[in-house]
Amino acid sequence: MAHHDEAGIGDFVLLDQINIDSFMENLQVRFNAGKIYTYIGEVCVSVNPYRTMNIYGSDVVNQYKGREIFERPPHIFAIADAAYKAMKRRGQDTCIVISGESGSGKTEASKIIMRYIAAVTNVSQQAEIDRVKSVLIQSNSILEAFGNAKTNRNDNSSRFGKYMDINFDFKHDPVGGHISNYLLEKSRVVLQQPGERNFHAFYQLLYGAPDAELTKLKLVRDAAQYYYTRQGGNTRVDSISDRQDYKSVNSALRLLGFGAEKTECIWKIIAAVLNLGNVEFDDNADATSVKTPERLQAVGALLSVTPAELGKTLCQRVIAAGGEVMEKGHTGVQATYGRDAFAKAIYERLFTWIIQEVNTAIEVKEESKRYRTKNTVIGVLDIYGFEIFNNNSFEQFCINYCNEKLQQLFIELVLRQEQEEYRKEGIEWTNIEYFNNQIICDLVEQPHKGMIAIMDEACLNVGRITDQMLLEAMDKKLANHQHYSSRRLNPMDKELKHGEEFRIRHYAGDVSYNVTGFLDKNKDMLYQDFKRLLYSSQNETLKSMWPEGAQHISKTTKRPLTAGTLFKNSMISLITNLASKQPHYVRCIKPNEEKSPVLFDRERVRHQVNYLGLIENVRVRRAGFAYRQSYDRFLRRYKMISQFTWPNFHGDSDKEGVKILIKEQNFVDDVKYGKTKIFLRSPQTLFALEQARGRLIPHIVIFLQKMWRGALCRMRYRKMMAARTILHAFRRYKMRDYITQLNTLFRNVKRSSDFGRSVRWPPAPLVCRGAVGSLRAIHRRWWALMVLSRIPADERPQMRLKVTTADALQGRRPEWGAGRRWEGNYLASVQENANTAGYVQTVSHLRSKDKFQKIMFSGLVRKFNRNNKMAERAIIVTDTSIYKLDSNKFKCLTSHAIADVTGVSVSPRSDQLVVLHLRGGNDLVVALLSNKAEDRVGELVGVVCRQYSASQKRDLRVLVTDNVQCMLGNKSRTIGVEIMQDAQHASFRKGPTKEAIVLVWPPHLSPPPPSITNGLKTNGNGRIH
């Protein structure tokens, strides 16, 4: 539709004025803008771009796939898709008729259509369907190699008509196909016009085959050496790579399953034809003979017949007359004629056979028929276009007749369809003037009176009849026909050669035909001898191409149908076939003769537009109405224009909605309402509707975007909320589950001996990780409470002290008297101290002097001083000070404030060494003595630490080490402990070095190994709370 395109108008039907000038103008504007496709309704007009267009990729395929024709800019894909859709939707057979003159792009169009159909049916990925599609596509290169040639109009001109059916199964997948060929221009095998070439295959073989292959085929790599390939002059074509094509053809042959033997046979036949062209004859007085025996040898070898037989067949023929068989020698001219006829026949048979083989490869397999559903078909017709040469012969006559038939079909179908539609829709039909070419078809094909009938009659004639006589007969019988003339009938017409030429006024233009050769070509005779010869070939493949050679010579055969009649019959059946399908048209136009991508030859194009009847096509299509559309589609496209129909029309029918819409827009006078479709008279109305729609579309798009974005967000939000709820529930569930587990595990711990200390906590789910720490702490506190509650209240202070010790030692000293009751003031006990009275006296004296509260620890010690002297002493630790006294009378010797203590060092073993580090460079180095072999180190450490931290508000440093460092007389000393079994007392002595001091410790003074009491034991660094 017009609005898709920035250049010109996409559908000629929508032109303001319908005349040749505006048509041409639009076509040219679009061609210059690179828009090669334009519609006339559903007919696609295609102008050959003569350059590679980037418009056939898979991205473009996707744009057209399943779309309606009017939805996208004009493209041949839309026609292919329309045909495929019509077949899919209505199960109808469809066909695409591609017409236009030679070089206008028909064959390219047919290939584009095939590829499109292959691409859009690419869903199932089934091997068989893929195979069928690739065979259909690959077959092109084979058909083109053997059926196409360079002509003066087209480097790759199809010299045969091709109609290809693609079969689809009930799923609309391609399952097979069939190719029909029409009238191969076989005269080209032996005769080429200047500038033209023989069929591509000859050159492909000569320029593409490896040397060894050529030698085997008795050829040399030079087309100029062969009569059949050199007549046109130049044997090379710039746009063609024969070498490359030879490879592609061979690989296509392989893909189609031709096999080595058949492929070899094909190239042998081509080589045989090339060699045959160079066979020459000696025209002696009495008998004709072959002048070039080595060629004869070669041809014989290639065709697997004996050279003798071959020579005989070329130079003479056998005739059966009256039951007798005789041999009759040819003249030189006859022999040459026979040779050429032979070459043509071999080649034509080969071509037909190749197509048969291709068909075998793609025919619908039985298994896809098994569902018994109707197979549908899309036919693609790519047939020679109208031809006018300088010298037009029988072939042009047939080709142009074919084009007349197709034009007739086009007129019939387009008109009939249009009329049908108006009738169906109940709309009045206005008659359109157009040229009906039926009269020309009749001129050619009418029984008894038509030109083909006249030619056949001439051929039937037994006497010697010449082409001139044929012309006379036609002149006589067709004298009054408006579309036939000759010099005899129109002596003033100097352009026609007397006695040689006649003219037909074709719908596409006047064409003069030279009658010379007509009879021969119509008779299309090949002596029986050749058929028998080839049937006798040792090459089975070749032999199978010539089954009629089996017939015995004496058997009289029915006269075969003439070439003209055969062609006429095939055309009639082709047209019948096409007419039974729903047709789609591609009308190809050639923009210039120079194969130029930029030239738009107005005269040439105007001529084609005229004879293709495109203007009439537009007129007929419009027939008063430029546009029609079914109500539902129309409403769907334009409903946004009216508030009554947007967003949805809620009336009874689409038709009613359309009526309301049209009324609102004031187009009532310009439309007609059919039964299922609305018809718009002028294109302006459609433009106005399109414009109104175009104005609204952005708003609708924004509106849709808005709504959709909102919807998306709401959806996302709802999902998030749902996820949150689920998350919550799940977390609660996990938590509950965990708590329940704990509940079960800890249910009876109160009654267990360790209050659940040994219960293993199950791994906590993520959600409880944080809480589980607190829970454990709670449990520990409770557990401690339970443990502590067993301890009587008066033991609690001692308990606390032990905890202080445990904290200070941090598990570094295994035995520290934890299990023992700590008495503290040991010197007050008579078991420890004989002189308690003296002690008490000293204490009360000190108390009154120093005002301390309480004695925390007292006991006897062995002390070591800076003079390396050892002495018995007593120490007292009060809440504020440490006293050192003599051990007999308890005279106070020194005192230190607790604040002066800088640390405590003890050994990790069970000896009773304690060093109280003091400010002033003189530490107190002692070994605690007791009369019970009990550990008092822990108790002393605990007391000092507690008092220290109580007054200093920080912890005292406690070192536990094997080599206790100390300062004596401002000198650093190291004390090692030596356990000595036979020692009686603990005693200090000087060590081996000056710094060393040794404490000799008898093991019997150490307490027994520690035992667990009251559970009061730390695990190293675990504090007891």
Ligand SMILES: Nc1ncnc2c1ncn2[C@@H]1O[C@H](COP(=O)(O)OP(=O)(O)O)[C@@H](O)[C@H]1O
């Ligand atoms: N759609 C196209 N894109 C590009 N080149 C094209 C196209 N159609 C035709 N041609 C060119 O024109 C030449 C002749 O086209 P072809 O289809 O063989 O003509 P026809 O079959 O009508 O005689 C092609 O070889 C090709 O170079």
Ligand SMILES: [Mg+2]
């Ligand atoms: Mg072609």
